Structures are given as C-alpha cells and as structure tokens.
Amino acid sequence: MIVLDTGVLVYWTLDREQLSPSASKAIGENEAKIISAVSIWELGQKIKSGDLRLPLRLSDYVERLKAVENLEVMPVDAEHWMRSLVLNWENEDIADRLIVATSMLRSCTLVTADDVIRNFYSKSLW
Numbered sequence: 001m002i003v004l005d006t007g008v009l010v011y012w013t014l015d016r017e018q019l020s021p022s023a024s025k026a027i028g029e030n031e032a033k034i035i036s037a038v039s040i041w042e043l044g045q046k047i048k049s050g051d052l053r054l055p056l057r058l059s060d061y062v063e064r065l066k067a068v069e070n071l072e073v074m075p076v077d078a079e080h081w082m083r084s085l086v087l088n089w090e091n092e093d094i095a096d097r098l099i100v101a102t103s104m105l106r107s108c109t110l111v112t113a114d115d116v117i118r119n120f121y122s123k124s125l126w
Contacts, residue, residue, distance in 0.1 A: 001032040005102040005112040006046075007040040013065070014055065020126050023111050034072045035065070036080070037100040042095040073102060074102055091122050 004012060004027070011018040012027055019027070027033065040062055046052035054061055065071060074080075076098055083101035084094070091097065096114070100121050103110040110117065110124040118124045 002030040002111045003034045003108045006042045008111045038098040
C-alpha cells in the first residue's frame with residue numbers, strides 16, 4: 001500500500017510520462033493506493049489560483065477517482081489533524097502536513113515529487 005501526494009495523483013491519472021521511473025514502478029507494484037481527501041481540496045485551490053488546469057471539471061475528476069479500483073480516498077479525521085499538529089516540521093502547508101500524517105498513520109511509503117516532503121519524511125520516494 002502506498003500514499004500518493006496531490007501532484008503525483010495528477011501525474012498518475014492524467015500524464016504518466018511526468019512520473020519518475022521509481023514513482024511509476026512503486027505505483028505499478030502496489031495494488032492498493034491511498035490519497036488523502038485534502039488532495040481534493042488542494043486541487044480546487046490550485047484550480048482557483050490558476051496554477052492547475054484539468055481537462056474536466058473537478059467534480060467529474062473526483063467522481064472518476066472514486067471509481068478507480070484499489071484507490072482509497074482517505075477522509076481527514078481528528079487523528080489525521082492531531083498527527084499533523086505534532087509533526088516537528090517547519091513546513092506550514094496544511095495539505096503537505098495532512099498527506100504526511102496520512103502516510104505515517106497508515107505506515108505507508110509516500111510517493112511525492114516534493115523535495116520539502118522527501119527531505120522531512122524518510123519513507124517517501126520519487
């Protein structure tokens with residue numbers, strides 16, 4: 001089982017050529033994949049700011065995600081919020097913190113292209 005961060009989710013679902021060989025291999029070898037529900041919020045924020053354009057409406061994209069076999073959209077609950085609060089990490093990006101917390105709580109490897117996350121969370125790869 002692996003966790004995909006928001007950027008990797010977009011690459012995996014819309015532009016697999018953007019994935020690194022290691023990320024592509026990890027995704028291919030792990031049947032069960034998790035994304036944090038905060039990734040949906042983060043996608044919406046990136047769309048609103050103009051930093052991301054999807055080829056379909058966000059609501060349609062989310063419906064397609066929910067239909068992907070072996071992809072779990074992990075709700076953000078009190079345990080995730082509490083874990084994100086106690087991380088000894090200067091990064092204040094709430095999405096990053098919740099995605100890392102999700103990986104920690106599930107004891108999973110996190111697939112991310114984000115150097116800031118990879119430098120903090122040793123169980124990550126790109």
